[in-house]
Amino acid sequence: MQPFTRLSAVAAPIDLPNIDTDRIIPARFLRKPKDGSGYASFLFHDVRFNADGSEKTEFVLNRAPYRGAKILVTAENFGCGSSREMAVWALDAWGIRAVIAPSLGDIFRQNCVKNGLLPVVLPGESVATLRRQLHERPGATIALNLETQKVTGPDGVGYRFEIDPFRKQMLLTGQDEIALTLGYEVAIAAFERRQRVEMPWLTAGRE
Amino acid sequence: MSRGPSASTVVYFRPGGGALSTPRTMFEKIWSRHVVAEGPGGHVLLYVDRHLLHEGSTSAFERLAKAGRRVRRPDLAIATADHYVLTSGAVATDPEILGMVESLGRHTAVQGIVHFGPSDARRGIVHVIGPEQGLTLPGITLVCGDSHTATHGAFGALAFGIGSTEVEHVMTTQTLWQKKPRVMRVTVEGRLGLGVTAKDVILAVIAKVGAAGGVGHAIEYAGSTIRAMSMDERMTVCNMSIEAGARAGMVAPDETTFAYLEGRPFAPKGDAWARALASWKTAPSDPGAGFDRDVHLAASEIAPTVTWGTSPQDALPITGRVPDPAAAEGARRESMVRALAYMGLTAGARLTDVKVDRVFIGSCTNSRLEDLRAAARVVKGRHAVVPAWVVPGSGLVKRAAEAEGLDRVFVAAGFEWREAGCSMCVGMNGETAGETERVASTSNRNFEGRQGKGARTHLMSPAMAAAAAVTGRLTDVRTLVS
16 A cells, blocks of 8 residues: 655645545446556546546636646535445545545545545644635645644644544554564454454354 | 343443453444453554455455455455346446456465355345345444445444455455554434434434544444334445445444354354353443444434535425525535535425435445335335346345345336446446436435446435335325335
8 A cells, every 4th residue: 555654735725525435436437447548537537527538627626727636625524325336446546645524434535545645634723724825825735744643834834633543643653554464363253253252143154 | 122131230340451441432442342452542453353345345455466365364254246246137248347346356266265256146236245244243343445434334243334445455464553543432312203214313413423423433324213223224324334434433332232143154053152242232332332423313303314515414394395505605605515416406395306316226325125124115016117127235135135026116116126236336247327317216325426426325214215116206105104
């Protein structure tokens, strides 16, 4: 997994709350191979492109200052709905490395971490301030430092964000989680032995 | 009726510990019993008792194979084809859609996982067949690469949806690294009125809590209204927990739960059943257990409900009118303006004046036998005036419905009686509604484009969808039944 340490990049504001993962990547693209060409074009596809394939000029990522954005600053509950990890894959393919929001869909947030994208949750007022600054100065940058858990806005004001130590460590190191867990084999096997005694019915019905 | 010991006499013991402890929630009991190891920052390695798979699990299987690994516990997994199977009964001609279905069959065969493939009568929506087969049990942890996995919490299980990377992690290790969520109790008290169903209850809950209100929480549904519900109804409620932001929703197991499970193919039998039952009776939250948040609703205040917007929280009683964005402020107003434009609705219009183009009865929310019965009761003796589909949740639901003659009621009324699958709830199999087509749907999401690019979804109960089918507009089902 790609590690995340620090990033200073153009940030794009998304003001609508409750942007669901169906909107981030419509269902008809979920069967497309991740490593196939054009995965980035699936991102926000139906709000980003017209029927003839041309870009909708009003969509934020189609506007010149935001084309190189690597950070999204969104409203409440971004990434809600479907568990489709392809939403994160599409963001990643397009170049987004971090999402700052007042709240994020739980599964989406987890999926971000699994792919080396940094989910940052800050108080609503702080996020609103950041979005306002991004509107006022299109193309402005935001700096993220995971080690110090700090967001620095376009105006230089810093905000500390919380992230639990496990997720932080995984992101900083880019550690392969499965490899990590395989190191717990003894504990897992011991749990299974205990489970067979305590809850024998879990396998009793299986032929 | 609670089967637990009375509050006045009970002494609480932790399994294996023996120390007197504080009252615990059902969630806490299941969680603590499944901790394999403690990680940093409140993360634990949580054991997974059941892993449900569908065609969406294909990419995880591919990565597993590429890494040269095998599924650690194929005996704890089960697979079914639901998202990509055509419910017309035909075989997909789109090579990518067919490829998803075939790939699941191939990978499960290699890994030795039970798979209900396209021709298996037991095949169906993963959240319908888990309970139907008796795989979903009280007190267990259950995961699936699908956000509606909360459905299984209706049995007093801790069940939640996961992403593709986590699916691969469970395949390989039978565990997941998880941070403990907070627990919210949603209590619904009283008797539901005529025409008011479990779907109306959960839509009312979501409207009250908000689409983000449950983020970071597991929900326990409690109260006399929930206790009085059948398993089919409890599954409808738990199913949409994610629409309130909560990954998990749960109902304490009771006699209703046990009666449903006894004799199911994969449920424990004989001595194992007796032991399981004794354990399950200790599963409910202890009296006095503390919740991080409590929400209360009165059943008497819940009416047949429909959504008007593009978030499941945009729900109102059918007697209401399309809300006016001018009455809201800031981002909420902007959001409402956009939703009304997408939905093609005018503020102030009566909901019962909204015409529909199509009706979809199905999905993991509302495709079980009781749902089909409720729809058939409204349909009987009437005729659909718009295209209307009934997509049973499983092959066995379909068979049971046919044994009762429900198929004949629907077909006589001009409905299409289809094969089991997810179908138009999500349209992954290509079964979608057209641009600007307005759908009265028993599914779970009214997101933009959910049922097809540009399609407009109104969520409602099976009875309400049936009413919309026979009138051609959003309809208060209470005007059609007595």
